[in-house]
Amino acid sequence: MDYKKVKLCRICGSKRLRKYLDLGKVPLANSLVTRPQEVKKYPIQVLFCEDCSLSQLSIVVDPKVLYTNYPYHSSVSETFKEHCREMAEEINLINSDKLKTVIDIACNDGCLLNEFRETGGFFWHIGIDPSQNLISEAKSKFQEVNNKGHLDFRCEFWSKEVKAPRAQVITATNVLAHVDDVRGFLDSVYESLCLNKKSFCVVEFPYLIDLLDSNAFDTIYHEHLSYFLFKPVQKLFDMCGMRIFKVNRVKIHGGSLRVYACRKKLFRIESTDNSTGKNYNDKMIEYDSTEILPEDKSVKDMLKLEKNYGVYKIKEYLKFSKRVNKIRKDFKSLISRLKNKVIGYGASAKGLSLINYCNMDATHIPAIVDETPAKQGKFTAGSNIPIMGYDHFTVTKPDYIVLFAWNFAEEMKRKTSWHPKSGGEYIVAIPEVRIE
Numbered sequence: 001m002d003y004k005k006v007k008l009c010r011i012c013g014s015k016r017l018r019k020y021l022d023l024g025k026v027p028l029a030n031s032l033v034t035r036p037q038e039v040k041k042y043p044i045q046v047l048f049c050e051d052c053s054l055s056q057l058s059i060v061v062d063p064k065v066l067y068t069n070y071p072y073h074s075s076v077s078e079t080f081k082e083h084c085r086e087m088a089e090e091i092n093l094i095n096s097d098k099l100k101t102v103i104d105i106a107c108n109d110g111c112l113l114n115e116f117r118e119t120g121g122f123f124w125h126i127g128i129d130p131s132q133n134l135i136s137e138a139k140s141k142f143q144e145v146n147n148k149g150h151l152d153f154r155c156e157f158w159s160k161e162v163k164a165p166r167a168q169v170i171t172a173t174n175v176l177a178h179v180d181d182v183r184g185f186l187d188s189v190y191e192s193l194c195l196n197k198k199s200f201c202v203v204e205f206p207y208l209i210d211l212l213d214s215n216a217f218d219t220i221y222h223e224h225l226s227y228f229l230f231k232p233v234q235k236l237f238d239m240c241g242m243r244i245f246k247v248n249r250v251k252i253h254g255g256s257l258r259v260y261a262c263r264k265k266l267f268r269i270e271s272t273d274n275s276t277g278k279n280y281n282d283k284m285i286e287y288d289s290t291e292i293l294p295e296d297k298s299v300k301d302m303l304k305l306e307k308n309y310g311v312y313k314i315k316e317y318l319k320f321s322k323r324v325n326k327i328r329k330d331f332k333s334l335i336s337r338l339k340n341k342v343i344g345y346g347a348s349a350k351g352l353s354l355i356n357y358c359n360m361d362a363t364h365i366p367a368i369v370d371e372t373p374a375k376q377g378k379f380t381a382g383s384n385i386p387i388m389g390y391d392h393f394t395v396t397k398p399d400y401i402v403l404f405a406w407n408f409a410e411e412m413k414r415k416t417s418w419h420p421k422s423g424g425e426y427i428v429a430i431p432e433v434r435i436e
């Protein structure tokens with residue numbers, strides 16, 4: 001069996017898990033195939049923890065199956081690159097050390113570390129990712145030793161067993177939601193943060209309130225094991241000896257949270273005997289990290305916002321589940337009506353999940369254009385839709401383009417600015433089915 005069932009909440013250990021969404025059985029979104037074929041399907045159900053309010057999938061697929069060869073390349077999107085640049089700049093403002101080590105967990109193709117290299121001072125940066133194909137590419141693109149520093153890549157899962165050096169900054173974007181043992185993951189972050197400096201980690205993940213607000217049920221698939229609110233995440237960091245001192249809402253991927261956290265206790269060395277010039281009596285003094293990284297107002301504001309939303313009770317989620325059913329019906333009927341006139345744009349995991357949730361295939365969507373070379377020439381899993389390069393637009397000149405990566409709609413419309421001029425239009429399914 002390449003998956004296991006979830007019996008206890010992965011944050012608080014509660015057994016009180018209630019199902020609020022069932023999307024049937026679907027293939028793994030990113031397991032693209034080289035020719036049309038039947039593939040294995042796995043259940044998709046979401047459970048709500050009545051004790052800590054974490055939403056989580058009912059099963060965990062073996063991560064080696066999901067990530068050993070991973071076709072998603074984050075730097076295909078210019079918008080994501082800009083996002084990484086802004087993030088690196090914000091982090092450099094909080095820790096302006098000229099010499100620092102940054103570890104990027106789940107570094108994908110090295111997009112974020114490249115921005116640190118370009119915006120920071122001297123460095124020894126390390127990217128860690130379990131996907132062999134991505135690490136090989138990142139190494140050939142970026143690995144270097146020069147007079148400014150050393151950028152290094154390692155193929156490994158970040159887990160409680162990982163052996164990593166200490167770092168002033170640890171970043172983890174779009175990975176916490178993919179992890180089953182979240183406590184082991186954060187315990188290793190804790191171990192790797194420097195003891196006595198302004199050291200912190202920055203963790204970014206899709207925000208459940210944005211998912212509910214925009215009906216983004218297509219972002220619910222086997223890679224995303226958890227759907228986070230701020231409160232359970234704060235509890236999780238606390239359980240791992242850390243404290244969130246700042247949180248931002250950011251627009252990326254349809255709405256995410258960026259949390260900044262540090263060790264609750266730090267250490268400084270105090271010399272008790274200056275007369276001998278020796279350090280025998282030096283002492284490690286423990287102190288509270290709020291002295292150097294005080295809590296920002298954003299932390300209390302975020303808790304207040306969530307409380308007002310009513311997302312600590314299952315009622316909101318049951319309403320969401322009804323909205324999902326309507327979108328599935330509307331999308332299938334619109335595409336069935338226009339089926340000979342559409343081409344998809346972005347073979348995103350969310351798009352391929354949507355297609356499967358609506359029981360569609362190549363008779364509905366004849367092709368999907370994607371600019372990731374690793375996806376081109378392949379077929380979507382289960383729905384067997386061919387994935388084509390950008391040139392396919394020029395050949396087919398579709399009347400309608402379905403934006404399967406609605407989170408990058410602006411960028412995709414910019415890249416197809418010829419399209420409306422030829423009389424065509426765009427279709428999106430999120431937050432509701434519409435032609436725009």
Ligand code: DWN
Pocket residue numbers: 072076077078174223224253345346347348349350351369370371372375405407408411412415
């Ligand atoms: O957490 C995850 C996130 C952040 O990214 C993953 N589990 C997997 C992945 O999800 P996704 O595949 O839904 O992500 P995107 O970034 O919405 O996918 C966009 C797709 O569209 C990519 O295959 C790249 C492609 N694309 C393109 O061809 N031209 C994207 C843009 C912006 C473009 O201009």
